[in-house]
Amino acid sequence: MISHVLGLTRWEWFKIRRRWLPWILLAIAILISQVILWGFYAAFHLTDGSIGDLIPPYEYASNQGVIEVTCEELLQGATVEQKASVLSPQEQDDFFTGLHEWTPSCEGYTTTDESRAFFTLPVSAALSLFMLFSFETGAFGIILLLILTASAMGSEYGWGTLRASIASGPGRAQFLASKMLAMVFIGVGAILVIVLITTLTSLLALLIPPAESGSIFLSGQWGNAFVFLGKTIYAIIPFVAIATFLTILTQSSAAGIGLSLGYLIVEWLVLPPILRINDTFEKINEGLLNQNVIEWMFAGNTQAAETLDIARTPDTLQGFLVILAYTAVFTAAAFWLFLRRDITGAKGG
Amino acid sequence: MTDYVIQTDGLTKRYGNILAVDELSIQVRRGHVYGLLGPNGSGKTTTMGMLLGLLRPTAGTFSLFGETDNQEASLRRIGAVIETPSFYPYLSGRRNLAYFQGISQRGAPDEIHGLLDQVGLADRADSKFNTYSMGMKQRLGLAYSLLGDPDLVILDEPTNGLDPEGMLEVRELIRSLGDGQRTVLLSSHLLNEVEQVCDSVTILSKGKLIAQGTVDELIHSAGREQVRMKTTDNAKARSILAALDWVEEITADEDSLIVTAPLERTAELSAALGREEVYVVETAPIQISLEDYFLQVTGDQHEA
Numbered sequence: 001m002i003s004h005v006l007g008l009t010r011w012e013w014f015k016i017r018r019r020w021l022p023w024i025l026l027a028i029a030i031l032i033s034q035v036i037l038w039g040f041y042a043a044f045h046l047t048d049g050s051i052g053d054l055i056p057p058y059e060y061a062s063n064q065g066v067i068e069v070t071c072e073e074l075l076q077g078a079t080v081e082q083k084a085s086v087l088s089p090q091e092q093d094d095f096f097t098g099l100h101e102w103t104p105s106c107e108g109y110t111t112t113d114e115s116r117a118f119f120t121l122p123v124s125a126a127l128s129l130f131m132l133f134s135f136e137t138g139a140f141g142i143i144l145l146l147i148l149t150a151s152a153m154g155s156e157y158g159w160g161t162l163r164a165s166i167a168s169g170p171g172r173a174q175f176l177a178s179k180m181l182a183m184v185f186i187g188v189g190a191i192l193v194i195v196l197i198t199t200l201t202s203l204l205a206l207l208i209p210p211a212e213s214g215s216i217f218l219s220g221q222w223g224n225a226f227v228f229l230g231k232t233i234y235a236i237i238p239f240v241a242i243a244t245f246l247t248i249l250t251q252s253s254a255a256g257i258g259l260s261l262g263y264l265i266v267e268w269l270v271l272p273p274i275l276r277i278n279d280t281f282e283k284i285n286e287g288l289l290n291q292n293v294i295e296w297m298f299a300g301n302t303q304a305a306e307t308l309d310i311a312r313t314p315d316t317l318q319g320f321l322v323i324l325a326y327t328a329v330f331t332a333a334a335f336w337l338f339l340r341r342d343i344t345g346a347k348g349g
Numbered sequence: 350m351t352d353y354v355i356q357t358d359g360l361t362k363r364y365g366n367i368l369a370v371d372e373l374s375i376q377v378r379r380g381h382v383y384g385l386l387g388p389n390g391s392g393k394t395t396t397m398g399m400l401l402g403l404l405r406p407t408a409g410t411f412s413l414f415g416e417t418d419n420q421e422a423s424l425r426r427i428g429a430v431i432e433t434p435s436f437y438p439y440l441s442g443r444r445n446l447a448y449f450q451g452i453s454q455r456g457a458p459d460e461i462h463g464l465l466d467q468v469g470l471a472d473r474a475d476s477k478f479n480t481y482s483m484g485m486k487q488r489l490g491l492a493y494s495l496l497g498d499p500d501l502v503i504l505d506e507p508t509n510g511l512d513p514e515g516m517l518e519v520r521e522l523i524r525s526l527g528d529g530q531r532t533v534l535l536s537s538h539l540l541n542e543v544e545q546v547c548d549s550v551t552i553l554s555k556g557k558l559i560a561q562g563t564v565d566e567l568i569h570s571a572g573r574e575q576v577r578m579k580t581t582d583n584a585k586a587r588s589i590l591a592a593l594d595w596v597e598e599i600t601a602d603e604d605s606l607i608v609t610a611p612l613e614r615t616a617e618l619s620a621a622l623g624r625e626e627v628y629v630v631e632t633a634p635i636q637i638s639l640e641d642y643f644l645q646v647t648g649d650q651h652e653a
Contacts, residue, residue, distance in 0.1 A: 011451040019439055160435030164493070167401040167431065168453035169424030175452075343403040345432050 001174070008170055008178030009185065012152075016182065021151055025144040026190050032140050033128035033194050034201060040118035040127075041205045055109060058102040060095045062087055069099060071106035122225035124202040125195045129232045132194065134297065135268050135290045141190075142239050146260040149183045149243035154253025160345050176244070176338045180331070183240045188233050195229065228297065235293045238323055239264075241330035248337050264290075292322035354379050354501050354532040355400060359409035362395050362556075369395040371556040372409065377534055377549075382527035384547035385536040386639075388647055392556035393536040394432055397503055400534075401429050414500070425453055429503035434490030438479035442470055442489045445478055446496060455497025464492040469518070483510030491519065495526075502526055503534045508542060520546050540640040550639070554647045568642055574612045579605045579631040586627045593621060607635065 016022055058069040064086050073079040080099070084092050117123040132141030156162035166172055242263060247256025268290040275281040275288075285291060296319025355377035362370040370392040377383045385393045398404035400411060402420050413423035436445040446461045465474045468488040473481065481489065487510050494502050507523065508516040523546050527533045537543050543550055544564055552560040552567070560567055580586040583606055590596050590608060596618075598609040608618060612634050619629045 007454075008452055011448055014444075014451065015437060015440070015448055018444070159438060160433070161437055163403055163431060164435050164449065165452060167403060167424065167427075167429050168449050168455075168496075169421050169427070170452045171421045172402075340405065342398075342405060344398075345435070 004171075005174050005177045005181065008174055009181045012178050012182035013185070016152060016186065022148055022186060025148050026193065029132060029141055029144055029190060029194055030197055033132055033198055036128055036131045037119050037124055037198060037201055037205065040115070040124075044115045044119065055105055058099055060091075060098055062091050062095070067095065069102075071109040072111055074099070074103065074106055075109065075111050119202055119205045121199060121202045122222050124205075125198045126225045126228040128194055128198040129191060129228065130297070133232050133235065133293075135294055139264070139268070139290075142236065142264065143261065145183070145187050145190075145236055145239055146243045146264065147257050148186065149240050150247045150256030150260050151253045152183060153179060153244055153247040154251070154256040157247075157251040158253055163343050163345060166343055172339050173335060176335060180240055180244055180334075183244070184237055187236045187240065191229070191232060191236075231297050234320075235297055235323060238289060238326040238330065241327050241334060245330045245334035245337070248334050248341070286318075287322060289322065289326045292319040295319040296323055352379055353377060353412075354414060355383075355411065355534065356415075357396075357400075357409065357411040360396065360399060360406055360411055361408040362392070362399060362404060363407040368556050370399070370406075370553075373553070373556070373558050374409075375551050375558065375561065377532060379532055380527065380530050381548040382523060382533040382535060382546055384543040384550040385534065385553060386538075386540065386543050386550055386643060387536075387553035389538065390555075391553040391647075393553055394505055395556075396553070397429070397431055397505055397534070397536065401427070401431065401503065403431070425455055425497070426500045427503060428494035428496060428499035428501070429505075430490035430494050430507065431503070431505045433509070434486045434493070436478045436486070436489060436493075439477060441475045441477055442481070442485075442492075443474040445489065446493060449493055450496050453496065455499070460496070460498075461492075464495055465489075467495070468492045468522070484512060484515050487511055487519070488515075491522065500530070501532045501534065505536045506538065507535065508537070508539065516542075540643055544639040552643060552646055559646050560642075564639055568639060575607055575609050575635040576612060576615050576618070577602070577605050577607055577631075577633050577635055578618065578629055580622060581628045581630060585625065586622050589622055589625050589627060590618060593618075605631075 055071050057071075058074070060067045060069075067083050067087070069080055069083065073083075084095055087095055118127055129141075131137045133139060135142075156165065165175060170178075239260075243256060243260040246259040246263065247253070250256050250259060267288050271288060272285055272291070275285040295315055353376045355375065357373055357375050360370055360373040361368070373392070373396060385396065387393050395404060399406050400413065402424060410417060413420070414426060416423055436442075437448070440448065442465060443461060446464065447458060450456055450458065450461065462471065462474070465471045468491045470485060470488050470492065473485060478486070478489070487507060491504070491507060494504060504523065508519050511519060520542060523533055523535060527546075527548070535543070535547060547564065549563050550561070550567060551558055578586070583601065583604070587599050587601070587606060590599055590606075590610075593610075595614065596608060596610045598607075600607045610618065615632060615634070619632065622629060
């Protein structure tokens with residue numbers, strides 16, 4: 001049974017790799033990830049090291065002249081102490097009181113080291129995935145995956161090839177399983193390709209002028225980066241199930257894509273503010289897929305997530321279970337419908 | 350090993366208020382070319398769809414190769430094309446066949462070229478399906494249905510879109526498919542096609558089986574032997590023949606009379622007329638065709 005499904009998955013790949021759509025979607029995903037990486041690279045160099053340099057420094061007028069403290073210096077601590085050491089005790093008190101009041105303006109500021117990490121391995125690779133798959137940043141990767149999945153399933157209805165496929169005897173359940181499995185594999189493959197290309201371009205970014213003298217790799221982040229990669233892969237699975245179910249429901253590529261994106265938008269953008277009306281509804285919010293995907297992906301945060309100030313109060317187990325539940329429910333619904341429904345001729349669109 | 354490749358028992362398919370197939374019970378014998386004949390909407394394609402597991406019967410049962418379960422194994426012994434052949438438009442004919450061969454696990458990859466050659470598509474085997482003409486699509490459908498040398502071939506209107514030469518070739522191919530142990534289930538609205546190709550025929554109308562048997566059996570079961578007569582006085586002849594109690598019906602057809610009566614008594618008709626000084630100028634038996642029979646039985650059904 002498993003080998004049969006895997007065999008069918010191979011044939012699914014035989015078909016889909018000869019379509020333009022998956023390659024176009026992959027190119028878009030790569031383009032987005034590269035724009036992000038080179039955007040950080042450009043921002044780093046244009047702002048002389050740190051993103052957020054435009055925040056005016058804290059200025060304290062003393063008898064020794066004006067003492068300036070930038071956010072960069074504030075976050076490094078030692079420099080501030082050194083600057084304050086020239087002041088009298090009374091001036092130091094005033095200096096630190098003023099500095100304390102000014103500190104909130106540095107919220108969200110990223111230091112030079114943090115900014116550099118955005119295009120340095122392994123944070124750059126994790127960041128490219130985060131930017132593609134996070135609901136915080138547009139979830140472009142998920143949108144592309146929904147489009148591909150709905151198109152792969154819906155085209156079978158549109159061209160009428162589903163009838164020929166099922167009539168040739170692979171088994172309905174096996175056929176659907178192979179289709180979903182192929183989409184997950186393609187999603188994983190795309191993620192790995194994006195990571196690989198980001199890896200190569202991260203190295204390139206540190207080698208081309210103005211070359212950085214810092215380390216090419218950030219030590220201590222690799223474990224987090226691999227965990228993040230695994231979590232991203234797990235997080236895409238329910239979206240394959242959702243797009244498959246909705247396309248089987250509508251028996252059309254266009255309707256499947258439309259409904260899948262509609263579902264995403266409603267769950268992600270429309271429901272959360274509505275459900276915040278009162279505490280009871282707020283509980284429902286905690287069960288929404290997009291909320292849990294965010295929680296799941298950033299539980300045990302990577303540096304990239306921290307520096308982007310998207311640290312949550314993560315509940316890994318809840319995120320894991322909710323993603324599993326959505327996958328199970330939509331997969332079961334897709335199979336239930338697919339096994340029972342009549343398969344008729346080509347429907348177009 | 351059962352003699353019947355397909356057996357249905359009370360097979361019924363209902364779409365809301367529409368009864369597409371109504372308690373259909375047929376038996377298709379191994380090695381026969383079997384025709385499903387009926388006007389549009391008579392339930393031919395729906396019946397095929399149920400046999401192929403594409404449509405769920407509302408009621409009734411069927412067996413393939415004597416088995417009512419393990420449908421997937423049975424389907425791998427069947428090559429089928431329902432309605433318009435549907436393939437992946439962006440793949441070539443060859444790759445389409447490779448894909449379907451792969452998922453159905455039928456036959457060997459090296460048979461594909463031979464099949465494409467057999468249906469006359471070898472030259473365009475590497476062209477994309479969306480560049481094929483209707484006739485080429487039909488040919489590819491035929492090649493697809495023959496993948497893995499199936500025991501049963503189900504073809505729905507297989508000559509649609511073919512030019513006369515192509516139709517002839519396909520009919521010969523279908524006829525040759527039925528040689529030996531392979532069974533062919535063919536639906537067509539082309540009566541002469543069914544008459545030429547099929548051993549046995551089932552006629553459907555409004556989802557109901559209204560006749561079943563060999564082509565000869567069906568024509569003879571019509572029981573309407575007719576003779577066309579041209580006489581010196583058709584009006585008088587009509588009244589003379591009407592008096593004969595063994596003459597069933599007399600109708601006028603231009604300058605002739607169509608007399609429904611046993612053909613072996615044609616001489617008695619002439620004699621009866623001669624006694625009243627009406628002479629037969631011309632006489633000829635009317636050969637009832639499957640088409641006549643079809644129109645007769647489906648007409649009865651519509652009137653009912």
